[in-house]
Amino acid sequence: MSVFNLNDQNSNLDNKIVAGLDRISQVFKTLLWEKSKTYNLSPIQIQLLIFIAYHSDEKTTVSYLSQEFNLSKPTISDTIKTLEQKQFINKIIDKKDTRSYTIELTEKGENIVFETESFVNPLTDIITNLKQNDKLVLWKNITGIIQQLNELKIISVQRTCFKCKYYSNINNNSFCNLLNQNLNTEDIRIDCEEFELKV
Ligand code: SF4
Structure with a gap:
């Protein structure tokens, strides 16, 4: 039995629910992608900026972000490097271990979060009703x-x-x-x- 086989899906409520969740997860990707194109940022760059904006310092390390987003540390480090080059973030170097750092948003970064976090609004409107x-x-x-x-x-x-x-x-x-x-x-x-x- 396959969730994606239409006969299996349409004759079974469990399969339909899973297929529906898959459809909704695609919507998040589509909405985020639209913002990405508008602001010339990748989806993960936007997601990192939004996460950093609303979480405490200890959750903005490379290790923590790597676990949070299920991405490798080198991928997170590269994304952070790009965001720093675009002047959306500042690295705050740990004085006890100069290889470690936390991240804070610049004013430019805060502005881009304000502009992009509304990607979820179509879903928020549906839930509100x-x-x-x-x-x-x-x-x-x-x-x-x-x-x-x-x-x-x-x-x-x-x-x-x-x-x-x-x-x-x-x-x-x-x-x-x-x-x-x-x-x-x-x-x-x-x-x-x-x-x-x-x-
Ligand atoms: S149980 Fe823990 S996670 Fe839940 S509200 Fe209390 S402090 Fe927060």
Whole structure:
């Protein structure tokens, strides 16, 4: 049975859902590609700039970005070099180890993030118009799928509640011991700044 064989796909709901997810993932690529052409940047250059804009310094090292984007360290280093040449970023060299550095955006970099991050707007508009209950069902399923992909080591980095040392689940009630609050479906995060890996 193949998800891409139309007879198999159209006679099986599981296959149709997987094919639908594949279609949606193509949409992200298409929308990002449109921005890339407009601003003469590659999709990964835009993705790196957006990630750096919204994450703390320790997540802007070559090693971290390599894991985050599932790309080799040389590929990330080359992308960073290009972004530096285009004056979108500055490297902040580690005084204790001059081979290491973190990255900060220049004003020009901040402007390009502002211009390009809207590539997701068509999807945001669709989600905004869903009913609240439909959003909750969708979010519960998305967070569950992400959790399982992480357990299968297909998504290598994630900062979700389920993997966080502050997360507890008692009698099916999720709780954050840092924020000291119950975590309802809509409170579960997939990218939390306070996340610390449960060991
Ligand atoms: S600190 Fe953040 S990731 Fe961790 S449980 Fe609380 S909300 Fe979730």
